[in-house]
Amino acid sequence: MAPRIDFLWRPHPGRLRLVAATICITCGLFFTASSRGENRESKILKWSDAALDDTFTQQDVTAKQPRRPDGGYDWEWRGPKNDPEWAWFFNRHYAFNFVLETWQKTGDKRYRDWVLATLDDWILQHPAPGRMTFSSAWRPLEAARRILGPWTLAYRVLNDDPAFTPERRERFLTSIQAHGEQLRHHHALFGNHLITEMLALAQLCVTFPANKNTDEWLTYSLDQLEKNYRDQVYPDGAYKELSTHYQVIVALNYQQLLTLLTESGRLEEARHWKPAVDRLWAYLQAVQKPDGSNPLTNDSDSEDLQSLLRRNAPHLATIPSETTTLPYAGQTVFRSGDQSRAQWAFFDHGPRGTAHQHDDHLQFSLSLGQRDFLVDNGRYTYSPGPWRDYFAGATGHNVLLLDGHASDQGPDAINPCTEPASGLSIGEHWETASGDTRFALPDTARAADWRRIVINLRGNGWIVLDRLVTFAPHRLETLWHWHPDCEVTANGPAGFIIRNHEEDLSVSFASTTPASLTQVSGSKQPVQGWHSQDFNTREPATCTIGTQQIDRPTLNAWLFTPGNSPATLQIKSTTAQNTVLTFMRGDQAEELIINLDKPGDVQFSLK
């Protein structure tokens, strides 16, 4: 045997190595795929068994759903946190999706019977109200979600099952007709809900064509989807709520419309819609971070944009390498560094968003490679109170506060007829964007003017300049929210090093007014130093707060440099026209002259 291998090895070592590597990779892929499959299957089985035991997990909260004395579910129960979101989600019947899958895989009738009993109970308890309502069962969005997923699936899976008796089918189809009437005549007036509801109405017409009025409903829903795309999506592809989470929902809805049109033979309409749907995905491609996830703008949770793009728009699934600006959304995405350790920074200087807004005007976020550093903190909850105030308010963002107040947040939306100036200037060694706002206090309509300028040093870091012009005494706070995985270590009185796993970031601060820098993490009173990746979950995260007492125009300069070698920054001189900054990175001293009134006017010199 040994001589034979030797005989093969000597003349073709490369080929043998290739064969060995191929065998290893194939085995690896096989085991990974099979273990993933097992994981998914065991999870679905676990969730299905829990459902049979009345235990459900919704939006990361697990609870046992109470039943009424007659045995049916209490459909109005608001969950362990007394949150209306629980009741709305429970009435969407998402559990049907995995319980029906388990029934198909196992053939165990308990799963099928649970779905049928739950359907019987829900239909019996909830005749259509025939008016607009925000009730747990008949808010139009819940009606739409039932049609788009669980009910359509239930019909497809159970239609030929003997347990789906003619009486049951009759009751089910009557309720489907009622869903159609509700969605046609009592839908939302605007926003992402309206888009979902019209998509559901279109799907209902295609899936249940024998129902009454489906021709008129289908025409109406397609007209509404077209009109709302025009009204709610900017020419740069940004959905006007300016939340990446709702952007995903709207993009998925219109993607599903494409599928619906294609499957129902309306190929011309599908072709007409394709570029519009691609624009929605292109926006997500433009803003995605190097790890393929999304910035948590406005009310957002963390999403895997890479997977979504690969599945729905594979031609847009690459991560861009060039800096880009989205003029209507008013967002600049700075990109630099090489592909393996890409640098990403996000600057929001545009409109606020038409719904789900946060006080995040002039927010700056930053990631290095696969690691987040400066972050937008997510949404956590919709229940009014201190937590909602924190996550939606300015205190949860990387912005300035004047006497504890947020700045003016600008308009909710801008007129899409004329393209706004991008604000992005590109030089040989730098890129810069800027945004402006002002502070109105209860007793002063215009207490201060704030201009934030972000300069990307193309792979060598970022400078953030905050010019605050005021002529009266105020307390100014600068907030920098770090990702929960970041460790913040002080490095002298005006600097610190941030470490997130293998990535480091050096931060240096200079100002024309003395400042004190403090770190806060996980404070409940007042709420500060928290981050939420997903709805209903939160974790402590460090927030750096720079506090200053100011009574005259002030310039703050922050230098963020990749790596752990300390960088120093100095404001050499400043007037309204020219500001001279010097900074040391390693053994290099550089001077930057910037005209604060014309942020694109930047000069660099190396000393």
Add this chain to the structure above:
Amino acid sequence: MHRQALILVRLLSLAGLALSLYALLANLAQSYDSFNPSYIGFFLKQQVLRPAIGALISLLLGLFARRLARRIARGTED
């Protein structure tokens, strides 16, 4: 009636003028040490504009007091 209306309008004008001048002087006194000619545009907008508009409206009220009083009193004379 016309006389009373005239007195009222002039009183209003005078009160407005006094209040505006007070606001302007207070703003200037509070911010004279932080004044920087480089930021003159911001200074005018934040510290001067509102009281100046108040003073201007009060002056106009004083200037057109007779005409306004006549209009206010129209139809009330016996």
